Amino acid sequence: xxxxxATEEEVTAGIEGRLDIAAVNGPTSVVVSGDTxxxxxxxxxxxxxxxxxxxxxxxxxFHSALMEPMLAEFxxxxxxxxxxxxxxxxxxxxxxxxxxxPDYWIRQVRETVRFADGVRQLTEHGATRFVEVGPDGVxxxxxxxxxxxxxxxxxxxxxxxxxxxxxxxLGRIWAVGADVDWTAAIPAHGRQITLxxxxxQRDRYWPExxxxxxxxxxxxxEAPGExxxxxxxxxxxxxxxxxxxxxxxxxxxxxxxxxxxSSWRRQSQQHATVNNWRYxxxxxxxxxxxxxxxxxxxxxxxxxxxxxxxIEDALRTAGxxxxxxxxxxxxPDRRQLATQLRAAxxxxxxxxxxxxxxxxxxxxxxxxxxxxGDAELTTPLWTLTxxxxxxxxxxxxxxxxxARLWGFGQAVALEHPQRWGGLIDLPTDGQHDLxxxxxxxxxxxxxxxxxxxxxxxxxxxxxRADQPDPAAPAWTPSRPGTVLVTGGTGALGASVARWLAExxxxxxxxxxxxxxxxxxxxxxxxxxxxxxxxxxxxHCDVADRNAVSELLTAVPADRPLIGIVHAAGVAQSGPVAxxxxxxxxxxxxxxxxxxxxxxxxxxxxxxxxxVVFSSIAAxxxxxxxxxxxxxxxxxxxxxxxxxxxxxxxxxxAWGPWADAGMAxxxxxxxxxxRRGLAPLDPSLAIAALAQAIDGGETNLTxADVDWTxxxxxxxSSRPSPLLRELPEATNALAPTxxxxxxxxxxGLRARLATLNTPERLAELTEVIRSxxxxxxxxxxxxxxxxxxxxxxxxxxSLTAVEFRDLLARxxxxxxxxxxxxxxxxxAALADHLHATLPxxxxxxDIEPLIGALxxxxxxxxxxxxxxxxKARVTxxxxxxxxxxxxxxxxxxxxxxxxxxxxxxxELISLIRDQLGDGARE
Numbered sequence: 050x051x052x053x054x055a056t057e058e059e060v061t062a063g064i065e066g067r068l069d070i071a072a073v074n075g076p077t078s079v080v081v082s083g084d085t086x087x088x089x090x091x092x093x094x095x096x097x098x099x100x101x102x103x104x105x106x107x108x109x110x111f112h113s114a115l116m117e118p119m120l121a122e123f124x125x126x127x128x129x130x131x132x133x134x135x136x137x138x139x140x141x142x143x144x145x146x147x148x149x150x151p152d153y154w155i156r157q158v159r160e161t162v163r164f165a166d167g168v169r170q171l172t173e174h175g176a177t178r179f180v181e182v183g184p185d186g187v188x189x190x191x192x193x194x195x196x197x198x199x200x201x202x203x204x205x206x207x208x209x210x211x212x213x214x215x216x217x218x219l220g221r222i223w224a225v226g227a228d229v230d231w232t233a234a235i236p237a238h239g240r241q242i243t244l245x246x247x248x249x250q251r252d253r254y255w256p257e258x259x260x261x262x263x264x265x266x267x268x269x270x271e272a273p274g275e276x277x278x279x280x281x282x283x284x285x286x287x288x289x290x291x292x293x294x295x296x297x298x299x300x301x302x303x304x305x306x307x308x309x310x311s312s313w314r315r316q317s318q319q320h321a322t323v324n325n326w327r328y329x330x331x332x333x334x335x336x337x338x339x340x341x342x343x344x345x346x347x348x349x350x351x352x353x354x355x356x357x358x359x360i361e362d363a364l365r366t367a368g369x370x371x372x373x374x375x376x377x378x379x380x381p382d383r384r385q386l387a388t389q390l391r392a393a394x395x396x397x398x399x400x401x402x403x404x405x406x407x408x409x410x411x412x413x414x415x416x417x418x419x420x421x422g423d424a425e426l427t428t429p430l431w432t433l434t435x436x437x438x439x440x441x442x443x444x445x446x447x448x449x450x451x452a453r454l455w456g457f458g459q460a461v462a463l464e465h466p467q468r469w470g471g472l473i474d475l476p477t478d479g480q481h482d483l484x485x486x487x488x489x490x491x492x493x494x495x496x497x498x499x500x501x502x503x504x505x506x507x508x509x510x511x512x513r514a515d516q517p518d519p520a521a522p523a524w525t526p527s528r529p530g531t532v533l534v535t536g537g538t539g540a541l542g543a544s545v546a547r548w549l550a551e552x553x554x555x556x557x558x559x560x561x562x563x564x565x566x567x568x569x570x571x572x573x574x575x576x577x578x579x580x581x582x583x584x585x586x587x588h589c590d591v592a593d594r595n596a597v598s599e600l601l602t603a604v605p606a607d608r609p610l611i612g613i614v615h616a617a618g619v620a621q622s623g624p625v626a627x628x629x630x631x632x633x634x635x636x637x638x639x640x641x642x643x644x645x646x647x648x649x650x651x652x653x654x655x656x657x658x659x660v661v662f663s664s665i666a667a668x669x670x671x672x673x674x675x676x677x678x679x680x681x682x683x684x685x686x687x688x689x690x691x692x693x694x695x696x697x698x699x700x701x702a703w704g705p706w707a708d709a710g711m712a713x714x715x716x717x718x719x720x721x722x723r724r725g726l727a728p729l730d731p732s733l734a735i736a737a738l739a740q741a742i743d744g745g746e747t748n749l750t751x752a753d754v755d756w757t758x759x760x761x762x763x764x765s766s767r768p769s770p771l772l773r774e775l776p777e778a779t780n781a782l783a784p785t786x787x788x789x790x791x792x793x794x795x796g797l798r799a800r801l802a803t804l805n806t807p808e809r810l811a812e813l814t815e816v817i818r819s820x821x822x823x824x825x826x827x828x829x830x831x832x833x834x835x836x837x838x839x840x841x842x843x844x845x846s847l848t849a850v851e852f853r854d855l856l857a858r859x860x861x862x863x864x865x866x867x868x869x870x871x872x873x874x875x876a877a878l879a880d881h882l883h884a885t886l887p888x889x890x891x892x893x894d895i896e897p898l899i900g901a902l903x904x905x906x907x908x909x910x911x912x913x914x915x916x917x918x919k920a921r922v923t924x925x926x927x928x929x930x931x932x933x934x935x936x937x938x939x940x941x942x943x944x945x946x947x948x949x950x951x952x953x954x955e956l957i958s959l960i961r962d963q964l965g966d967g968a969r970e
Contacts (some may be wrong), residue, residue: 050082051092054101054555054581064091071112072162075194077553077581082113089724099529099555099607101583109742116159123158127151137195142165142536147891164188167196175308177223180204186572190579194551198732200225207572268777297411320519323737325882326704326729328750332507333774335496342369344399347390347443351378351406351413359481360404360433367487372396376417379411386416387423393878394426394434400470400490401430409434409451411633412681418461418625421468431490432458436477437686440500440507447477449686453641455498456682459670462497464625466767471497496770510774511669513747517740524552524742526657531608533600535591535643536617540568540731541662541706545614546573550582556608557584560600560617564588591617591643594650601650610651612658614696618680625675633676640680656697661688663702668750669763669771673861685748692747699741704729704752722737723851726752727757757781761850765867796857801886813879813886816859821875824852835876839869860886 050071053060060070060079068083068091081091088110092102109116128151139148142162146153168191171179177199186203193201202218205211216234223229257424331929346369350357362373372393376386390401403417421430432454446452455472462469473489476482482504489499513628526532532549536542537559546557557577561567565586577584589600618640623632644661651659667675667681671837673737681702688700692816705721707728718728729737729751738752756777763769764782772778775820797816801809818833826841827833833842844852849869855863865871872878909922 050078050105050107051088052078052080052103052105052578053092053095054583055079055095063095068092069113070161071110072164073166074162074191075579076163076196077167078191078194080112080581082110083115084110089965092550095541096682098533101555101578101581103578112159112161114159120155121158124151124155127154136953140170142167143280151926154251163621164191164717164749165195168192168197171489172197173308173477178202178225178227180218180222187575187579190576193547194580236239237500261496302827319733319736322738323733324516326733326737326751326753327740328511328668328752329518329748330750331510331512331513331774332438332500333510335494335499335506335508337485337488337494337506339366340491340493341486342367342399342487342491345391345393346372346399347372347374349374349376349401349403349417351404351408351410353408355403356405356407356435357942360402360475360486363483363486364402364490366459367490369399369487369799370396378406378408378413381413381416382415383420383423386420390420390424390426390428394424394428398426398428401428403430403432404491405432405434405451405454407448409437409448409454411453411457411637412630412674414454414457415625415628415630415633415675418468419628420466422465422626426465429492430461430468431470432472433473435470436474438474438500438509438690439681439693440502443475443500446686446690449683449690450641452682453637453679453685456667456670456678456680457675459498460666460672460675460678461625462767463670464675469497469767471499474500476501476503495768498771502583509771511611511750514746517744521743524657526552526554528610528611529608530611531556531558531613532602532612532658533558533560533604533610533647534614534616535560535589535647536615536662537561538563538570538573538586539616542614542616543569543573544579544731544735545583545616545660545738546584548739549579549614550577550580550584550613552584557582558600558604559584559586560589560591561586562588588843590614591646592638594642597643597646610654612656613651614658614662615647615684616662617643618677620674620677622673624673628676636676637680637683640677641683644684648687648691652950656698657841659688659691659697660699660701663700665702665704665750665752668702669769685809688747698747700748701738701741702748702752703734704748704750704754706731706734723755723758724762725755727755729753745949745958765850773942798861798886806883809883810876810879814875816877817856817875817882820855820859824848824855835879836874838873839875840873844869856882862886 054077054584055063056068056077057073057079060081064070064081066080067087070079071082074080081088088104092104096102130151132151133148134149141148141153142164143153143157143160144163144166144682146156148154148788151666175867176197179189179190179197179199179201181201182204182412183203184205185207189201189203195341200222202217202221206214219229219231219234224590244799246481270692342364346364348357348361348364348371350373361371361373361475373448374389374393384692399571401417401421403414405414417430421428434448434451434454436445437449437455438444451474455474458469462471470490470492473486475486475805483501484504485506488494489501494506494508496506496508500507500509532554534542534546534549534557537557538561542559542561546559549557559573563571567586570586574584591597601610603679619636626727636830648659661684663681663684664674665671666676667685671678681736685700685702688698691698704726705718705728707718707730721728736750737749740746741749756775757780760772760778760781764772769778797812803810814835819836821833821842822825825848849867853864855870856868860882868878868881872881
């Protein structure tokens, strides 16, 4: 028996009656059966045509004429057996056969297994959950190949724990709505438990998120009636649907249309969800008046760069005192640079301008940001690039390497908002109208991502991407050939490989750092084989130009390279302040050099695909991922530059994927969801990729964002003009009415009204501790010391906003999102809330007294300076002080009373009595 990569029609014509078709497993997956010699001849013929063939390890030539001699004997065994109608619907693998008869089981030994037809029939009836009961997941892969979509759960997998695999399969289908009898699935010793009957101890044990597939953050809402209708469609409930639609025809009339309607519904939902994930960058002209600069401006340039003269001239013309500073960009000295910055700061330093050189070295940009921190300066840093962006189709990217600084700079803006000025892309060489540069640097535009073209400033904006054309033809390879997928054994690369196979790519070259030793490599090859593609996995470091050259040279001429998907890369997590220069090579080279080598070494090749996987870190920045953002921003620019030269190019800036790769799970997934970023379902992400390729799109951002959550945290430390034309983001920042007393914790207010100052402070401190427990997920409020700084408790931009919102609701008063910075400890914040909230005990509130003392102090400063006047005031103050410290009413005939009635001589005598002989002076 032989599996061959071909359609049923092609095989039927090729066997010429010498062999039998044993199975049709997919559109291009057919098995033939017959005598060994003829099968081997057939295999040689098809292999010579470039088709993949594979001998099956079997004991007989099943499903062929060679089985006919045993059928009579087999019938004698089968016919006496008792058959019954199935309790659940069964789709036979032979057309027109009844599995409840002996004839079916006799015929199935000889006739063709039409697996693909059976899958098609299942999908037409709305099947979306497929459980494979067998030794591995081969049938699941074949089911995908036959066009089925949904959830696939093999009960067993080769080389995996059997019990765990079975539980995972049950959990997978249960998570998407299947009924599972867990009492039968769990071990015999398992038992149900009840909630504890004793009082809760107020300790929190945060569970991991359930292994379900949550609705996308941006999923469109439905009306209740519509939801019920479609739920009935999913259940295939023709009676309810007929009633809902008020049909006069019998419900049975809907039976044939319901599966198609259900399938259409799922596809429509998927398209709507994916369309809601799509964003793109546009540029809008900014009108600005002429501006001037004052003070000292430090102009940092790279050694050997002579292209910044026009920048220096523009700064001087605008009124700035320019202090040039030239740095060795490849080996910058952080300590020396910090010293130079301190010296410049002593001379009225108003801004630092980094004019990127030809190579736009990240080492200098990184060291400059770090040195500003070392020098303890908050002077704004502006980075100027040239030809890094294109504002429209008439503009061109001339220096894609400069785009790295845009990804890097957006991350710096989030990590060091007070230290960051912005990014400005200048005209390319030969264009020198920099009149508006001063307006950009002055901050008058309130923009921090600008491009200067033809004397005008243009601001960068994130907007919804145009909806894809539903009539656009699906891309399929125009000729047999090979598609290279870097990072091909990772979760993202493997998903892409499956999609390419489904689109008809016959040969796949998958690279990884570990080659065939990568986890799951063998399984992936087998799965791709069932999808009709021959896959080769090899080791290759795409950052090594020679290795890439050897890889491409080895592609056979009879199946030439027709496409590239660059999905390899190394992620980063770490603040700019602690990033080392050596990290630049480690993190950016795989992305940047790999793409550069693939671009340059395929020059002149007729590529149908050139796809690079970028990240949202390059679109809007990501704190802690400055170098990662830099590498991905380069990919975006490279794709744009290729498209400008009419070369295949698609760059997708992905949000996080679920399950693996650029992906997250567990605590990381919960962290992102709380910030408004939901991980992308891999199947839907691939659908988004397909849309981009089918539509010929060059740059696209794909992310599932809940802007109501994302925007306040993203802009908590610094405004983001990038989001100004995104309605969802601007609405999230629109002013809202402050919490009302009705919305506040009335119990808290009632308690505070009955307490004196120490008791109020204790109560407010407890409220703050409880809010910290909720927001920061501490185990118990007793663990939080009221004098411990907030910055040491684990706050970030989002949790600061969440903490503010929670306290504001409890107290019924508006609070700034910066409260954890304005009031550094719970105790300090409690003092602030005590003074802010109404209901303080007037008897214990000393603020009026403090105000009166301030008034008294001012009056004393204006009083006559003669000794007698001072003596009279001194004695009066001493009397007040005696009453204050003893907390007792003044005795009758006290010094105060005697002062009131005394003449000058008596007063002097009284002073001597009260203050001693020192008063003689």
